[in-house]
Amino acid sequence: MxxxxxxxxxxxxxxxxxxxxxxxxxxxxxxxxxxxxxxxxxxxxxxxxxxxxxxxSTPLRATETRDPEQRYAAPTPGDDADETLGTASGWSARRRRSRGQLRERVGQAAMAAVVNATGCRQEEAARRIESGEWTDDPVAAAFLSERVSLTARERLRLVLGSPGSQFLTQVDRAVKAVERLTEEP
CATH class of the missing domain: 1.10.287 (Helix Hairpins)
Structure with a gap:
């Protein structure tokens, strides 16, 4: 027609x-x-x-779009530490192991910082960390040493001053002490 x-x-x-x-x-x-x-x-x-x-009389047809191309997620330094921090602050079975890993990791960083800042040997740096002589912050010193303990006043201040986990506050204070040590000339 x-x-x-x-x-x-x-x-x-x-x-x-x-x-x-x-x-x-x-x-x-x-x-x-x-x-x-x-x-x-x-x-x-x-x-x-x-x-x-x-x-x-034309039927409607919808077009489906493909998923956008996903960017490859490259690991960044500290991703594993963030993951360990996440498990260390929770109430999981891995918490104790994660806390030990964090202590060890921060202890290694503190050891390297003490060796670089003072020029001493690793044995001397380990002794300073164990005795708490490596920093002026008592919370950071107690975090990395079993021989250094906090006074009752410092413990109370730590409990009241920690909005989240006390452990995370201790990690933060120890990392800041290591940073201060590496920044000193």
Whole structure:
């Protein structure tokens, strides 16, 4: 049906064109301005109705997009320490082992800092850490040494001053003491 209508309209347009070529008086007799505008308006209206009707019967189709490309997650220094801190502050079975790993890791960093800051041997640095001489912070000294203990006042201050875990506060204070030691000239 669509093809027939288009073919008929095309044939009529070609015929009118041929007639105008043959009889030039026909072109002046027909007011082409008004007729042309009317013809274009009718064709536009018919085409509009045809497209609207065709669109009503078209089923909707949705396109699914693929997942965006995921960035490769490269490990950053300290990721494992953050994970160990997370397990050390909770109430899991791995808590005790995680706390020991953190103490060992901070102790190694403190040992390296004491050796670099004082120029002493590792044995001397280990003795200073065990006796608590390596820092002025009693909480940091007690964190890395079994021989150094906190006074009752310091313990109370630690309990009241720790918004979260006391252990995390001790780790934080020990790490800050190591940082201060490495920053000293």
């Amino acid at each position: 669509k093809l027939r209508l288009s073919a008929i309209l095309g044939a009529v347009a070609v015929l009118v064109g041929l007639l105008v070529l043959v009889w030039e008086d026909l072109a002046t007799a027909i007011s082409l301005e008004w007729a042309l505008v009317l013809l274009v308006a009718i064709i536009a209206g018919v085409q509009t109705l045809r497209f609207v009707q065709e669109r009503r």
